[in-house]
Amino acid sequence: MSETECWTFSGALARHAAERGDAAALRFGPRVTSFAEYDRHATQIANGLAAMGLTKGDRIAYLGKNSDYAVELCLGAARLGAVLVPIIWRLAPAEVEFILQDCGAKVLFIEEAFAGAPWDGASVTMESDFAVWRDGHSDDPVTAAITRDDAFLQLYTSGTTGKPKGVVLSNFNGSNMRPRLEAENIYWYCAAPGDSLIMAMPYGHIAGVGGATGAVLGGQELIIHAEFDPALMIRDVAEYQVKWLFLVPAALGIMLAHPAAEGADFSSVRGLTYGASPIPLDLLKEGVSRLGCDFAQLYGLTETYGAIISLAPDDHRPGREHVMRSAGKAMPGVEIRILDGDLKPLPPGATGEVAIRSDCVMLEYWNRPEETAKALIGDGWFRTGDAGMLDEDGYLFIQDRIKDMIISGGENVYPAEVESAVYGHPDVADIAVIGVPDPKWGEAVKAIIVLRPGSDLTEADVIAYARTRIAGFKCPKSVDFTDALPRNPSGKILRRELRAPYWEGLERQVN
Incomplete structure (x- = not known):
């Protein structure tokens, strides 16, 4: 070859x-290719x-x-x-x-x-x-x-x-992983030729287009849904005897709550992989009970062509609850380091920035040499921007997001982008955006706003204005108004201070 x-x-x-x-390679509605x-x-x-x-x-x-x-x-x-x-x-x-x-x-x-x-x-x-x-x-x-x-x-x-x-x-970023997965029997992320897979994640995400290209490598039949539709997902799983599913936790919850899920035939499903955010333990238990299949978590980034770390099915069994909060272990051909502020490696148990070395790491950020240089720090290492800890056994625990990113329903939202959009409103004097826990979406976008004197701007007004400037999934789901935002001496917003009341009592600052 x-x-x-x-x-x-x-x-x-x-x-x-x-x-x-x-x-059959592609199936989209009545068209089969x-x-x-x-x-x-x-x-x-x-x-x-x-x-x-x-x-x-x-x-x-x-x-x-x-x-x-x-x-x-x-x-x-x-x-x-x-x-x-x-x-x-x-x-x-x-x-x-x-x-x-x-x-x-x-x-x-x-x-x-x-x-x-x-x-x-x-x-x-x-x-x-x-x-x-x-x-x-x-x-x-x-x-x-x-x-x-x-x-x-x-x-x-x-x-x-x-x-x-x-x-x-x-x-090579996208193709090098498969032979390694086959060699190490990472069966939950390595479907066999002829297996049927459903692609329902958006094509503009690595989970969408990456799933499509992965099916090309593996020779699977790709059943394509225009977008996530729980009733269609349930129907096609039974009709085409689908063995492997990938869903973000929010989508899994929506599917299981759909009326069509009652009594549905999930008997063909051998495994479900999930990613983009951790899965709530109660949802995991419900999924295992109703689907009767293996569950595995995937952690990755667009910059790594998707999954590079996985929590294996065996780590979702009773008695393994102590690792259920982790993202899992490095996949074959992937190395993980935890870095301090000077980009020096930290020992197990210490929290710092997660760095990855793998053939899956991107070539560059297009026309962004400075940002590329900040992310690709030499000798093949890539800074993820996530704060995490490696334990003695090699399990990675994500603790927080260094870049303040919010993940809502599997979509990445950066506060700076939302703040820039809403700050253009003439009644907004100051704004900070944070992620807060949400039972359905994992995290929800919240705006905290200081109004200009005399303004009667409402929460609905803010959300409607944001919708004219940025995608709906990035818009605030709720708005709080305050007299002033906490800042450090250099003027930087103290986002952790704003987040603290909403995350009180939770072990991690991600949901």
């Missing part, structure tokens, strides 16, 4: 098409992009929900050596515009529902144009020379200073 077949997604698709071309068709479509898309003037390294953007066409677009771009930039469809127009300008996309593929996005370049509308455009191009072999180190994806994360950063990921 050549290196291209081993370590590039285009090569993996070609291999599965040759070995099991008639097997075999591996042979998937492979041919990828070549046609690559040739279509080339006909539009794109070459290796060019960026193409996608704005829309999950679909088989979106997944094909990723592999078509990969076959040409172009870089796909999937954009989270829930973002506000101004955020979409920033990403399109920042990445320098040569063409935008867009769902008709989002056709009003601010864009004046070349575009293809997915529902009405994509298949006609794709099938209008040749399936003659593409001659672009693709290597494992070539950029493959560019995903945007919320920025600590309010501007999203483009995380550039290579073929």
Whole structure:
């Protein structure tokens, strides 16, 4: 097997098409695509992009929900050596515009529902144009020379200073883990060829597009849901005998609470992996009881092509409650360090910043050399921005978020971004944003605001204003008003002091 077949997604698709071309690869509603068709479509898309003037390294953007066409677009771009930039469809127009300008996309593929996005370049509308455009191009072999180190994806994360950063990921970042998982029998994160997987997480997240590309590597049938729909999830698990599920804890709770879950057939499910936030113990017990399968936690970042640390199913058994608060242990090929303020390693039991060394770590932040240099500190090490502790047995316990990030329902929200949006209101004199515990979403965004004299601004007014400027999931769910915000002598908001009353009595400052 050549290196291209081993370590590039285009090569993996070609291999599965040759070995099991008639097997179902993609299923989206009534459309079913075999591996042979998937492979041919990828070549046609690559040739279509080339006909539009794109070459290796060019960026193409996608704005829309999950679909088989979106997944094909990723592999078509990969076959040409172009870089796909999937954009989270829930973002506000101004955020979409920033990403399109920042990445320098040569063409935008867009769902008709989002056709009003601010864009004046070349575009293809997915529902009405994509298949006609794709099938209008040749399936003659593409001659672009693709290597494992070539950029493959560019995903945007919320920025600590309010501007999203483009995380550039290579073929090897995404492909190197699977053979190691197979060798170490990490079965809960390494489905077998022919297994059915459901993709319901948003395509603009690593959990979405990463799940789609992982299915290419492993040769699984990918059942694609446009977005998370608990009733559809329950139905498809039974109809297609799905063995493996990935859900954020909030989505699992919603699925189990749905009326269709009563008496549903989950007998095919062998394992459920969850991530983006810890799982409440009561929800875990309910999930194990009702699904009757293994549970495993995954911890990772966009910058690490997803999961790099896992809490194994055996650590979810009775008697292992002492490690249930942890994120788990490093996966094969991953090293963890805890760093002090001078970036020196700390011993077990000490809390500091979590650093990762792995072949999964990104190439760079796009056009952000200073931020790249802060994150990639040499010798392969990446600073995660999470505060954590390693115990003597190698379990990682996440204690807090150094960058103040809020995780609400699996979505990353940075306070600076929300503060910047709300501060533009003429009645807002000062603002701080924090995450507070929420029983459904894990954490909820709360704004604490100092009003200008004479203002009668209400909580509803603040939330409505925020919705005009940022994505709905980033908007405050609640607002408190105060006379002044606590600050240190240099003027920095004392966010820990603001958070303390809401987190009192909880062991960790993450939920």
